[in-house]
Amino acid sequence: MQKEIQVKIKNKFKKKYQAGYPHLFQEALVNSKQLTREGALLNLTDEQGHFLGRGYYGKQNKGLGWVLTRDENEKIDQDFFDQKIRDAINHRHSLYQNKETTAFRVFNGEGDGIGGLTIDVYAGYYLITWYSLGIYQFKDLILQALKHAVDFEGVYEKKRFDTGGKYVEDDDFVAGERAEFPLIIKENGVNFAVYLNDGPMTGIFLDQREVRKTIRDLYAKGKTVLNTFSYTGAFSVYAALGGASKTTSVDLANRSLPKTVEQFQVNDLDDKAHEIRVMDVFNYFNYAVKKNLTFDMVILDPPSFARSKKHTFSAAKDYVGLLKDAISITSKDGVIVASTNFSGFGMDKFKRFIDKAFEESGSTYSVVETFSLPEDFKTNRQYKESDYLKVVFINKNQ
Structure with missing residues (x-):
């Protein structure tokens, strides 16, 4: 695993992060100029060197990254991503059992513990959306965690992280089998035609x-x-x-x-x-x-x-x-x-x-x-x- 960069949080923001605030922003950091490579792991401390958390550097909107854990003993490795995605899927257990709804959010960024990342399912096909180049550096670990957690038909991705904050055009297919589009999903028993390979939005x-x-x-x-x-x-x-x-x-x-x-x-x-x-x-x-x-x-x-x-x-x-x-x-x-x-x-x-x-x-x-x-x-x-x-x-x- 990559070496962590030591980053100090200003003391006036210390309690904010101790309470669980997940977003890293420039004003809170003592020296943000040392952050040069998106995806770098960060060891976050107060100005006296006391541990506050671990996170990653990734420019998203006006932020510089996200806190991933406040447990000093927790490493950001394959086990970390496996557990986060497994917990998120367990949280949606009732939706997985609902035959009238086959499209919903599986992982919702900082709400599920990893800011900058969302995962949706559309009738057995999973769509990963990356909101910064920083989180995209963990693609292999996150894709492997998804493979460990679910049996999917296929996986697509959307990149939302160029310099203008706009969608990055690319081949959206990642793994598994390609879907035939339009893919028909259900929501509350209503049918919708969706496209996972056609620009930044899917149709719903x-x-x-x-x-x-x-x-x-x-x-x-x-x-x-x-x-x-x-x-x-x-x-x-x-x-x-x-x-x-x-x-x-x-x-x-x-x-x-x-x-x-x-x-x-x-x-x-x-x-x-x-x-x-x-x-x-x-x-x-x-x-x-x-x-x-x-x-x-x-x-x-x-x-x-x-x-x-x-x-x-x-x-x-x-x-x-x-x-x-x-x-x-x-x-x-x-x-x-x-x-x-x-x-x-x-x-x-x-x-x-x-x-x-x-x-x-x-x-x-x-x-x-x-x-x-x-x-x-x-x-x-x-x-x-x-x-x-x-x-x-x-x-x-x-």
């Missing part, structure tokens, strides 16, 4: 599983539903299966139309009975107002940041305005499903956005229910950013 965001089920089972029947930033139309499919009278899916990406049609078709739904529009969501809001269109349910699940030719959207700055647009075309007693995956604020602040939007719109509302990440997206309590998903079902009273 697994963290919204419980929200989609709730829409289908409790809210959709007989309703007109607008699904904005619709991607491949997963919310629309669930709403249609729940008895929605009509769904309208709106997304700026050209691929959204054929991808949404495909998701309707693999569920034996008539896509022509529903509306799929390729256009800027904000332009659609203007169009709906002009045409006096209203909806019984409006779903808002925007990316944290998005840019089109005429609009730039930032969840931190622009969500209130997005909500006001939604309020304007939601019918009385209609429901707005407001969602964000932005990790920079918590649920309390998100609810303040909702309050401000309704106040400025001259409308009243009530919160019906809220959601955060499902159980397979395990989080680290000391690292609030890991619990990023916030979803609020809002009833527009008037």
Whole structure:
């Protein structure tokens, strides 16, 4: 095993790391300039040399790596990765037994003890996502640990770690047998066509599983539903299966139309009975107002940041305005499903956005229910950013 680099944590951050904070950031380190090779193992101490933990150097977003253990006797070797992945799989035992859901998160970064790494399963095929060149240096150990823990059909990977933080194009196949795409998975008994070899995304965001089920089972029947930033139309499919009278899916990406049609078709739904529009969501809001269109349910699940030719959207700055647009075309007693995956604020602040939007719109509302990440997206309590998903079902009273 490689030699560890000795790294000192500033004393003012000592208690933070002793409490289990997992993320290494430049301000916390006495001298970060000694970190030159991503993937290097780090021996972390306070300024007096007292052991705080072991981690690795890997540049991810604004961070410099992750703490892997606070046990001075624990080595970062094959046994370490075997145990972490085995524990993670045991935590998802109930999902492995659920025949109605064949796609879910198996390993969720710092929530399962290894920041910078996620593993998802899609009907027997595993997808490893690497978020830094640093964690990628442990690829062989992690792949071997996965082989020790599960019998897989095949393994694919996504690299999310070039200098711009964007997806790195590469051959995504790693091990086992290649899948035939589209690969059909189930989620709560609903079919989805996914692609593990086609760019950074697969066709479905697994963290919204419980929200989609709730829409289908409790809210959709007989309703007109607008699904904005619709991607491949997963919310629309669930709403249609729940008895929605009509769904309208709106997304700026050209691929959204054929991808949404495909998701309707693999569920034996008539896509022509529903509306799929390729256009800027904000332009659609203007169009709906002009045409006096209203909806019984409006779903808002925007990316944290998005840019089109005429609009730039930032969840931190622009969500209130997005909500006001939604309020304007939601019918009385209609429901707005407001969602964000932005990790920079918590649920309390998100609810303040909702309050401000309704106040400025001259409308009243009530919160019906809220959601955060499902159980397979395990989080680290000391690292609030890991619990990023916030979803609020809002009833527009008037």
